[in-house]
Amino acid sequence: MFTLLWATLSSITTLAPSTPFFPPPNESSFVAHDHLAIQKSWGVYSPFHAIENYTPPPPGCExxxxxxxxxxxxxxxxDSQTNDILPGVQKLQSVPVYTDSRLDFLKAFDYTLDQELLVPLGAIQSFGSGKTAFGRYASLISEGEPPFVRASGMSRVVESANNWTAGFAAASRGIYTPRLDVILSEEGNDTLQDHNCPNAAGSHREMREWLSIWSPSIVARLNAWAPGANLVEEDIHGLAMLCAFHTVSLVQYGYEDGSPLPFSPFCSLFTSDEFEAFEYSCDIDKYYSTGYGGRLGRVQGVGYVNELLARLTHTPVQDHTSTNRTLDADPATFPLNRTVYADFTHDSVLIAVFNTLGLYPTPKLSTKRPDPKRKWRAGEMMSFSTRMVVEKLVCEHRFSSQEDYIRIMVNEDVQPLEFCGAPIKGLGWAQEYARNNGEGDWEKCFVE
Structure with missing residues (x-):
């Protein structure tokens, strides 16, 4: 099997009692936003940003x-997010006179956002990712061995895959034109969506606990700015989401990936500290759904991990969880001889895969007091267009001719893999869990 490369396990720390979370904001808290910093604090709604620069393989490794x-x-x-957003907007717009000019834009604001659809920024992100993939891995590609590309069946996922292949082709100046090879229906077994486990946990209770801590001061402030609006805590999360969604909807083609975005006026309603609190609500959401704190979260990543192991070892898929066994048994729809594979999916699936693999180990995530030193940060691990890259490497070894390694990067950040048993040969505990089909957890998805 594989030795796992460059592993150091981060220590887990706890947060000592400190000063109150959210001191009363002053005017500069609103005006002096660092746009690039703020857009990184929208959790799973943050635009893509690399956490590190790409680190090439070490000398002697290919x-x-x-x-x-x-x-x-x-x-x-x-649809559900729209239902969370609209009540707060409508309450604010029902007020005849505002006491703060930051709400004046609402007099002419018309909520026109559609639902679920990819926006131009999303297309730009995937196109750029395809260009990056070609630039980095062109030596692995030939006309007879193009990238093999799959996507879960929702339109925004399919479109992202097609934009990635277009970016790859553009970077190759049309020499290589990969296609979307397989679209997996979300109505059946599909390792690229997270609807296969009916008994899986939700995170509503935990998010509500955190909302009751970070939102009351904002409720009071906005109700003072809009007398009679009668906002409640649940409206605040929706308005913060709208800052992110409205902002990404404003970006048009021609935007340079990585540049500051044209901010929505809804963003001016919150301070930097409050955006950090909003990001933490995303941390909690993912942690208590398909992350480490979610019942049956880990098993939802097993199917993909078993597909990954099949590709790395050039052996048939061994899985009895969420895989489509008909497609995975057919070399036309699941080849084992390609050098570049790209699979397009949703955020909850990526979190489940991180959980299965043991990335970002976090034994506990408080719903009342964030640990400022935590590794589990949705804005870094799960922005829009996040990508986990698993590189298989052949490295020269002083005691043998060659040896296989793997390394995993999330948004260019090389992950520590000591938990899998490096440098001991054989399957680590994360792989054993996948090879054993979740050790009984998959059956729990369906027990009444």
Whole structure:
């Protein structure tokens, strides 16, 4: 099997009691926003940003295979998110006179956001990712061995995959034109969506606990700015989401990836500290759904991990969880001889895969007091267009001719892999859990 490369396990720290979370804001708290910093604090709604610069393989190592697990690009809110957003907007717009000019834009504001759809920024993100993949891994590609690309069936995921292949083709000046090879229906078994486990946990209770801590001061402030609006705590999370969704909807083609975005006026209603609190609500959401704190979260990443192991070892998929066994048994729809694979998916699936692999180990996440030293940060691990890249490398070794390694990067950040047993040969505990089909957890998804 594989030795796991460059591993150091981060220590877990706890937060000592400190001063109150949210001191009363002053005017500069609103005006002096660092736009690039703020847009990184929108959690799973943050635009893509690399956490580190890409680190090339060390001397003596050569990449021989790449697996990319890729979240779709920036999108518009879902139906349920729209239902969270609209009440706060409507309450604010019902007020005849505002006491603060930051709300004046609402007099002419018309909520026109559609639902679920990819926005131009999302297309730009995936196109740029495809260009980056070609620039980095062009040596692995030939006309007879193009990237193999799959996508879960939702439109924004399919479009992200097609934009990635277009970026790859553009970077190659049309020499290589990869296609979307397989679209997995979200109505059945699909390792690239997270609807296969009916008994899986939700995170509503935990998010509500945190909302009761970070939102009351904002409720009081906005109700003072808009007398009679009668906002409640639940409205605040929706308004903060709208800052992110409205902002990404304003970006048009021609935007340079990584530049500051044209901010929505809704962003001016919150301070930097409050955006950090909003990001923490995203941390909690993912942690207590398919992350380490979620019942049956880990098993939802097993199917993809078993597909990944099959590719790395060039052996048939061994899995009895969320895989489509008909497609995975067919070399036309699940080849084992490619050098570049790209799979397009949703954020919750990526979190489940991190959980299965043991990335970002976090035994506990408080719903009342954030640890400022925590590794579990949604804005870094799960922005729009996040990608986990698994590189298989062949490295020269002083005691043998060659040896296989893997390394995993999330948004260019190389992950510590000591938990999998490096440098001991054989399957680590994360792989054993996947090979054993979740050790009984998959059956719990369906027990009444």
């Amino acid at each position: 990449v021989t295979q790449v697996n990319i697990l890729h979240r779709h690009g920036a999108r518009l809110p879902s």
